[in-house]
Amino acid sequence: MSEMKERKDYTKGPLCLSGRGVTRIFGSGAKANTAVDHVDFDFHEGEFVSIVGESGSGKTTLSKMLLGLLNVSEGEILFQGKPRDISTRAKRNEYWKGIQAIFQDPFASYNIFHKIDAVLLDCINMRGGKNLPYEKKVEMMTEACSFVNLKFAELTNKYPFELSGGQMQRLMIARIFLLKPKILLADEPTSMVDACSRATILDMLLNLRDETGMTIIFITHDIGLAYYISDTVYIMEHGKFVEYGKADEVILNPKAPYTKRLISDVPKIHEEWDLSTVDLSDDQY
Ligand SMILES: Nc1ncnc2c1ncn2[C@@H]1O[C@H](COP(=O)(O)OP(=O)(O)O)[C@@H](O)[C@H]1O
Ligand SMILES: [Mg+2]
Numbered sequence: 546m547s548e549m550k551e552r553k554d555y556t557k558g559p560l561c562l563s564g565r566g567v568t569r570i571f572g573s574g575a576k577a578n579t580a581v582d583h584v585d586f587d588f589h590e591g592e593f594v595s596i597v598g599e600s601g602s603g604k605t606t607l608s609k610m611l612l613g614l615l616n617v618s619e620g621e622i623l624f625q626g627k628p629r630d631i632s633t634r635a636k637r638n639e640y641w642k643g644i645q646a647i648f649q650d651p652f653a654s655y656n657i658f659h660k661i662d663a664v665l666l667d668c669i670n671m672r673g674g675k676n677l678p679y680e681k682k683v684e685m686m687t688e689a690c691s692f693v694n695l696k697f698a699e700l701t702n703k704y705p706f707e708l709s710g711g712q713m714q715r716l717m718i719a720r721i722f723l724l725k726p727k728i729l730l731a732d733e734p735t736s737m738v739d740a741c742s743r744a745t746i747l748d749m750l751l752n753l754r755d756e757t758g759m760t761i762i763f764i765t766h767d768i769g770l771a772y773y774i775s776d777t778v779y780i781m782e783h784g785k786f787v788e789y790g791k792a793d794e795v796i797l798n799p800k801a802p803y804t805k806r807l808i809s810d811v812p813k814i815h816e817e818w819d820l821s822t823v824d825l826s827d828d829q830y
Contacts, residue, residue: 558590561760566620580606582784591758595771598781604764645726649733651713661700668723689719711742732764769811772796
């Protein structure tokens with residue numbers, strides 16, 4: 546883990562995505578529920594940011610606002626330092642070239658009747674590669690697959706449901722590798738895969754950032770994962786950021802009671818990946 550922590554400082558780059566007083570209220574009157582409550586943030590180019598909070602703290606609502614899938618009730622989102630304008634379809638499409646997402650359930654994200662190579666071809670077409678010769682497209686798809694340790698030749702003609710959850714999530718990362726957005730928003734992308742796939746996917750996300758300089762916003766309820774992977778963490782409780790800062794500073798020296806509680810739920814945060822201490826031989830009962 547020590548080598549993971551000695552990385553280039555991405556927290557001082559140009560501004561990529563910011564928020565000022567970003568708020569989302571569902572319902573009205575006595576039933577009003579403030580899911581996201583006046584949050585401020587500055588995410589920089591190439592920064593790996595985790596937003597950490599328990600279920601119901603407002604993470605997905607915030608993600609949807611960042612993606613432009615849900616309106617903000619109050620406040621403002623800025624893209625590259627300027628107020629984000631997604632008021633028309635054309636402007637929204639332009640914004641979506643800059644920000645892409647990976648969700649919890651990779652199977653829910655696309656048409657299961659689309660073969661895998663069609664999924665990757667779509668990405669090349671979306672990036673303006675429609676008229677490239679087919680061999681060039683195959684070369685690009687092969688490169689994207691090998692980036693996530695998949696073999697393109699074995700995937701052509703397969704359908705998404707023929708892959709495992711971990712393979713599907715890696716395919717989603719291959720998609721992002723081809724689309725090369727400025728920002729990747731990953732909402733609990735490892736929560737439906739096994740522990741082994743989880744570690745692989747996290748490392749692939751880090752490689753993606755290192756190779757492309759993409760800003761990655763990683764949403765998780767797991768503060769141990771956030772520590773492992775991020776430059777910066779924002780801790781979210783009841784729609785508010787109760788604490789934020791460099792991952793080491795926040796997690797090794799938490800100030801907010803909520804952060805302390807999240808950490809105490811991970812008794813061995815430094816040994817998150819060490820399973821050797823688990824005694825599997827205990828069959829005396
Ligand atoms: N579409 C919606 N309509 C009404 N309430 C919602 C909606 N989406 C989320 N909420 C509420 O907003 C709060 C935050 O939910 P969510 O953003 O999904 O949290 P998280 O992703 O951290 O689990 C919860 O109280 C949830 O019930
Ligand atoms: Mg959620």
